[in-house]
Amino acid sequence: MKTVIKILLVASIGLLSYFCIMSIMTPINFDESKTAREKEIVQKLIDIRTAETEYKNQKGVYTDKFDELIKFLKTSKKKTVLKEGSLTDVQLEAGLTELSATKIVKRGNKKEIIANGLQNFRRDTAYVSMLEALFPNKYTAETIENIAFIPYSNNEKFDLKVNNDYKNSTGIKIPLFEASTLYKQYLHDLNHQEMLNVIDIQVKLEKFPGLKVGSVDEPNNNAGNWE
Numbered sequence: 001m002k003t004v005i006k007i008l009l010v011a012s013i014g015l016l017s018y019f020c021i022m023s024i025m026t027p028i029n030f031d032e033s034k035t036a037r038e039k040e041i042v043q044k045l046i047d048i049r050t051a052e053t054e055y056k057n058q059k060g061v062y063t064d065k066f067d068e069l070i071k072f073l074k075t076s077k078k079k080t081v082l083k084e085g086s087l088t089d090v091q092l093e094a095g096l097t098e099l100s101a102t103k104i105v106k107r108g109n110k111k112e113i114i115a116n117g118l119q120n121f122r123r124d125t126a127y128v129s130m131l132e133a134l135f136p137n138k139y140t141a142e143t144i145e146n147i148a149f150i151p152y153s154n155n156e157k158f159d160l161k162v163n164n165d166y167k168n169s170t171g172i173k174i175p176l177f178e179a180s181t182l183y184k185q186y187l188h189d190l191n192h193q194e195m196l197n198v199i200d201i202q203v204k205l206e207k208f209p210g211l212k213v214g215s216v217d218e219p220n221n222n223a224g225n226w227e
Contacts, residue, residue: 030194040151045213048179049222062162062177066148074141078133084122152186163216180212
């Protein structure tokens with residue numbers, strides 16, 4: 001009987017130790033996984049912001065359709081200035097500017113170019129692929145569609161919203177956009193109670209329970225809620 005009791009005590013101590021360790025490690029493991037996942041998701045949201053900003057620069061409004069945004073990235077061109085050489089302090093003090101130096105080089109007068117020390121100065125305008133300009137060595141025409149999908153979700157897309165009719169206090173129209181994902185979309189397969197705890201904290205603080213960039217309610221300079 002004493003042997004049985006001893007075995008039960010040892011088992012109980014082992015079980016209690018296990019639960020104590022798990023009570024400490026579960027939130028730690030959850031936080032580590034959450035942090036790692038959010039690092040990827042934040043980068044995706046930054047990429048969406050970059051794409052939406054360029055879309056608005058060219059079209060005057062934002063889009064709430066990923067198909068339209070992706071088509072824009074695949075088919076549009078962006079004007080870029082190819083730079084070679086730079087103006088020295090001496091040249092700047094002599095009154096040269098980027099604009100005046102470019103004009104001198106474009107005139108093609110070799111004596112004038114040499115006199116101003118612009119032999120190695122070039123400023124050429126070119127049009128390059130929007131994908132290449134915004135996301136060099138990151139996305140291709142075949143992979144750009146991945147920009148719409150939330151990492152670690154069940155193949156869900158970011159929620160994309162626009163408010164192109166917002167007017168500020170002076171009546172000036174300011175297009176707004178917002179891209180977001182909820183905690184439950186990218187933390188769904190982690191510890192359920194820990195996920196509920198994180199959501200509950202945000203709700204009580206009246207904050208968005210997830211990650212988002214921009215806002216369709218008021219201008220915020222397209223900031224992310226992690227910034």
